[in-house]
Amino acid sequence: MNRRLGIGAIVIAALLLLAGCSAPLQTTGSDAPAESQRTISTSGSGEVSADADRAIVTVAVTARADSAEAARESVAANASTMREALRGAGVDDDAVTTAAYRVRAISDVDRKTEQREIVGYEAVHAFRIETTPDAAGTVVDTAVGNGASEVRSVQFTLTDETRAELREEALERAMSDARADADVIASSADLTVTGVKSAATGGGHAPAYEVRATAADSGGAPTQFDAGSVTVSATVDVTYTAVE
Known part of the structure; x- marks a missing residue:
């Protein structure tokens, strides 16, 4: 009696093993193998200047x-x-x-x-x-x-509206600067940049005032100013993903 039960258990185990082998292989992560994933970290900066408003x-x-x-x-x-x-x-x-x-x-x-x-x-x-x-x-x-x-x-x-517009353009230039460096590094290492893993920004409005005044004299001349340009800057720190 015990002998028949032992044979039946072996048959069931064999069937389960065959069913497992016929199931599709499950994978996780990106399409590229984990061992081929690389990261490249770079920094970029951008500046935009405009007349004071x-x-x-x-x-x-x-x-x-x-x-x-x-x-x-x-x-x-x-x-x-x-x-x-x-x-x-x-x-x-x-x-x-x-x-x-x-x-x-x-x-x-x-x-x-x-x-x-x-x-x-x-x-x-x-x-x-x-x-x-x-x-x-x-x-x-x-x-x-x-x-x-x-x-x-x-x-x-600058007014708030002008500063916001220049800040956006400065960030775009900073990101382009960072990506250019990442592409050079990747090419030197036989890698290809595939995307952005993380990014952080810094920098901001730089109030570079340039003021020259002509004060009113005894003749009643009006005060005049020559306003200089104002620079808005931005920096970014970006980590890119890359593959071989």
């Missing part, structure tokens, strides 16, 4: 007085006059924002007592004014002629 003028209204309140009131009055003049020059209210504000005591050392004492108060209200490069000189002249006592900086840059 935005100017940022920073001016300050300042005043000194015997009291903090008197200094504050003087600055407030001059700032109001300046902003009204800027409106008349076509500058929108939204383009004028506060960059800094302070009221502080001014102290000095008394020569007789050699003690430091308060000798007055200073109030400062700085404004950030956004305009076009062509209008920057007019903005400076209008502000200075109507209450502003300092021109802290004039910067030339």
